[in-house]
Amino acid sequence: MPITRSQMQNELVPGLHALFGLTYNRYPEEWPAIFEKATSTRAWEEEQKLSGFGTAPIKAENAPIAYDTAQEAWKSRYNMITVAMGFAISEEAMDDNLYASVGARYTKAMAISFQNTKETICANVLNNGFTSGYTGGDGKVLFATDHPLVSGGTNSNKPTTGVDLSETALENAIIQIAAWKDERGLLINAMPKKLIIPPANMFTAERLLKTILRTGTSDNDINALNSMSSIPEGFAVNHRLTDSNSWYLKTNVTDGLKFFTRKKIKFEQDGDFDTGNARFKASERYAAGWSDPLSCFGCPGVS
Numbered sequence: 129m130p131i132t133r134s135q136m137q138n139e140l141v142p143g144l145h146a147l148f149g150l151t152y153n154r155y156p157e158e159w160p161a162i163f164e165k166a167t168s169t170r171a172w173e174e175e176q177k178l179s180g181f182g183t184a185p186i187k188a189e190n191a192p193i194a195y196d197t198a199q200e201a202w203k204s205r206y207n208m209i210t211v212a213m214g215f216a217i218s219e220e221a222m223d224d225n226l227y228a229s230v231g232a233r234y235t236k237a238m239a240i241s242f243q244n245t246k247e248t249i250c251a252n253v254l255n256n257g258f259t260s261g262y263t264g265g266d267g268k269v270l271f272a273t274d275h276p277l278v279s280g281g282t283n284s285n286k287p288t289t290g291v292d293l294s295e296t297a298l299e300n301a302i303i304q305i306a307a308w309k310d311e312r313g314l315l316i317n318a319m320p321k322k323l324i325i326p327p328a329n330m331f332t333a334e335r336l337l338k339t340i341l342r343t344g345t346s347d348n349d350i351n352a353l354n355s356m357s358s359i360p361e362g363f364a365v366n367h368r369l370t371d372s373n374s375w376y377l378k379t380n381v382t383d384g385l386k387f388f389t390r391k392k393i394k395f396e397q398d399g400d401f402d403t404g405n406a407r408f409k410a411s412e413r414y415a416a417g418w419s420d421p422l423s424c425f426g427c428p429g430v431s
Contacts (some may be wrong), residue, residue: 154240159250161364162324162378163387163416171208173388175419177201177265179278179311201278201311204265204419208390211245212411213238219404235395238410242393250416251368253385254324254376257426258286270418271426279313285421290428293329293375295336295343295353301377301425302358308422318422320377323363328372333363373429384423388415 166173181196215234256262257270268275271286284304291297301320308318325333335343337359342349353359359377378385390413397408418424 154243155367157243157247158364158366158368159247159387159416161322162254162366163250163385164382166386166388168206168208168388168390168415170390173206173208173415174203175206175265175383175386176203177311177420180314182279182312183314199278202265202267204417206386206388206415206417208388208413208415209249210411210413211242212409213241214407214409216400216405216407219406222406235408235410238395238408239393242410242412246414247368250387251366251370253416253418254366254374254424254426255368255370257424258428264418264421266421268421270421270424271428272421275421277309277313278311279309281309281313283308283422285425287427290373290430292373292429293325293332293336293427295351297375297427298323298336298353298358298377301427305377305379305425316381316422318379318381320359320425321380322361322378323359324366324369324376324378325363326369326372326374327365327367329375330363330365333375337362371428375427375429377425379423379425381420381422384420385418386416390414 177200179199179201181198185194187193215238217234253270259269262269264270266275273284273286273288274282275285276282285308287297287300287304305318305320308316310316323333323337336351337353339351340354342351361378391411393410393412395408395410397406399406
């Protein structure tokens with residue numbers, strides 16, 4: 129259905145002081161704080177995790193050398209989705225509108241809708257990270273206590289019991305991250321880079337990461353999280369995280385949370401010869417997901 133004069137009657141009347149409702153300040157893009165950016169030229173992208181070698185053994189005198197075998201572990205697939213939207217405006221509504229170009233005005237509104245979709249899809253990678261059915265290449269949800277390794281062991285990127293954001297919770301998470309191993313059971317140098325939180329946790333995060341002394345105690349102890357720069361990139365607020373108690377640590381492990389751009393957003397306009405209506409549309413293609421779960425540590429908080 130095109131937008132007609134009956135849907136914009138006041139915009140046809142002289143003396144209207146202001147048009148409002150489309151000019152609210154908007155949050156800047158928040159998804160880039162979580163995802164690595166990549167591009168794609170295919171319907172889907174796959175990433176294969178590899179396994180290296182185990183610990184090198186000590187060779188006894190005159191004994192033969194031991195041989196090890198590298199192998200593939202598991203792979204993740206990113207299926208490209210298409211996001212599209214359009215609107216039409218009648219010829220008469222275009223002719224009789226007395227204020228700014230109605231087409232340009234609503235094209236800006238459509239761009240806001242596209243940004244909201246992208247932000248929501250990206251945030252849902254974390255929102256669904258504890259939910260059964262949203263599994264990755266290793267057959268586990270993003271945040272699990274038993275991500276399997278080729279060596280037979282496991283890695284855990286969540287606490288065994290949900291806990292709210294606090295000094296102790298962050299310290300325990302950082303210690304847990306430091307114990308992560310690769311596919312053959314060798315320690316990796318994993319550490320947190322950035323804390324990702326919903327708005328409800330932003331004041332707690334500010335106090336935890338930026339005060340010199342420990343918070344919530346009368347002791348004159350230093351705040352180790354601050355003095356050790358344990359989370360060097362600070363925190364980022366994501367307004368589309370649905371669990372107000374949740375919190376996440378993005379780590380230095382690469383090839384983890386990824387966003388593939390297949391086609392950048394494209395706006396197009398044409399006219400319908402028979403009706404004279406102006407038609408506007410936009411579309412883009414992308415995929416958001418994760419390959420290596422060790423790129424992030426997550427906690428749902430206390431429900």
